[in-house]
Amino acid sequence: xxxxxxxxxxxxxxxxxxxxxxxxxxxxxxxxxxxxxxxxxxxxxxxxxxxxxxxxxxxxxxxxxxxxxxxxxxxxxxxxxxxxxxxxxxxxxxxxxxxxxxxxxxxxxxxxxxxxxxxxxxxxxxxxxxxxxxxxxxxxxxxxxxxxxxxxxxxxxxxxxxxxxxxxxxxxxxxxxxxxxxxxxxxxxxxxxxxxxxxxxxxxxxxxxxxxxxxxxxxxxxxxxxxxxxxxxxxxxxxxxxxxxxxxxxxxxxxxxxxxxxxxxxxxxxxxxxxxxxxxxxxxxxxxxxxxxxxxxxxxxxxxxxxxxxxxxxxxxxxxxxxxxxxxxxxxxxxxxxxxxxxxxxxxxxx
Numbered sequence: 598x599x600x601x602x603x604x605x606x607x608x609x610x611x612x613x614x615x616x617x618x619x620x621x622x623x624x625x626x627x628x629x630x631x632x633x634x635x636x637x638x639x640x641x642x643x644x645x646x647x648x649x650x651x652x653x654x655x656x657x658x659x660x661x662x663x664x665x666x667x668x669x670x671x672x673x674x675x676x677x678x679x680x681x682x683x684x685x686x687x688x689x690x691x692x693x694x695x696x697x698x699x700x701x702x703x704x705x706x707x708x709x710x711x712x713x714x715x716x717x718x719x720x721x722x723x724x725x726x727x728x729x730x731x732x733x734x735x736x737x738x739x740x741x742x743x744x745x746x747x748x749x750x751x752x753x754x755x756x757x758x759x760x761x762x763x764x765x766x767x768x769x770x771x772x773x774x775x776x777x778x779x780x781x782x783x784x785x786x787x788x789x790x791x792x793x794x795x796x797x798x799x800x801x802x803x804x805x806x807x808x809x810x811x812x813x814x815x816x817x818x819x820x821x822x823x824x825x826x827x828x829x830x831x832x833x834x835x836x837x838x839x840x841x842x843x844x845x846x847x848x849x850x851x852x853x854x855x856x857x858x859x860x861x862x863x864x865x866x867x868x869x870x871x872x873x874x875x876x877x878x879x880x881x882x883x884x885x886x887x888x889x890x891x892x893x894x895x896x897x898x899x900x901x902x903x904x905x906x907x908x909x910x911x912x913x914x915x916x917x918x919x920x921x922x923x924x925x926x927x928x929x930x931x932x933x934x935x936x937x938x939x940x941x942x943x944x945x946x947x948x
Contacts, residue, residue, distance in 0.1 A: 676731035680749065683707050684729070685704075700723060704719070721739065730779065733929075734776075773812045774846070778812045788800060800815070837851050839877075840853075844859070880927050884929060887901055917937065
């Protein structure tokens with residue numbers, strides 16, 4: 598009896614030492630409240646699927662295209678812009694004069710934030726893909742054949758032509774977490790673009806490929822380092838693979854490690870998240886308070902974390918799981934999270 602008493606007394610002492618935060622991992626994440634769910638938003642198309650495994654390529658039968666096969670496009674296909682949510686949905690292909698191959702036809706849709714109702718639409722053409730980015734002044738940047746700055750209701754307020762600056766090539770793939778800066782790979786070279794003025798700052802003329810940008814430079818994983826106006830310097834942290842992503846101007850999340858880690862620009866480990874396997878980046882709020890990771894260990898779900906406590910605070914599952922990764926985006930203040938695809942898009946309020 599005395600041995601059992603001593604055992605339970607030890608457990609109680611440990612609990613008191615740890616305090617209420619010591620057992621956060623045992624608490625269930627809060628349940629977000631769904632604001633609305635809409636879809637399909639654009640014309641659906643049947644496609645053939647191809648998957649690659651140990652036995653080679655496997656062709657799946659015809660199925661409705663969810664446009665969610667790419668992890669890369671998951672955070673570049675839907676954004677918040679003021680009182681709207683804007684999505685870029687591919688609706689077909691078209692031959693145009695002067696192009697050797699058909700180009701993609703995309704429909705840009707502006708949805709009412711309160712109801713999910715489509716308020717405005719526009720058509721764009723893109724050789725590869727059409728990507729959308731949310732600025733820090735409630736506008737939208739569209740990256741396709743050129744760069745266009747739009748209002749929430751899809752009206753033109755600025756543009757940037759890559760060829761006009763003497764570049765044969767422009768590739769805008771990343772925006773800083775705070776929505777102030779785009780990264781443009783000019784092949785060779787790299788420049789930053791102010792999202793409000795579309796003014797350009799050249800960083801380097803060396804061949805460069807960015808995995809993520811902040812307001813002053815970019816990070817790459819080949820080799821692992823950070824480049825800004827002062828030059829390139831290594832980030833002294835063991836590379837784990839994957840694509841390092843900025844959460845703030847100073848913090849980076851690496852999802853390719855055995856467990857995701859948060860590091861600063863020197864490579865100092867700030868936090869190791871106590872989770873394993875099957876995670877990828879799924880977005881960050883512009884105010885830097887919350888970010889999301891996709892978890893594919895069981896079924897597709899998104900785990901939302903606080904950058905103040907580094908604890909998971911909520912989980913969201915899309916109504917129609919993505920083929921690769923469903924589209925996701927945070928509202929600027931992190932209070933809302935949109936997830937889904939043109940087939941079914943849902944808005945959630947995060948506690």
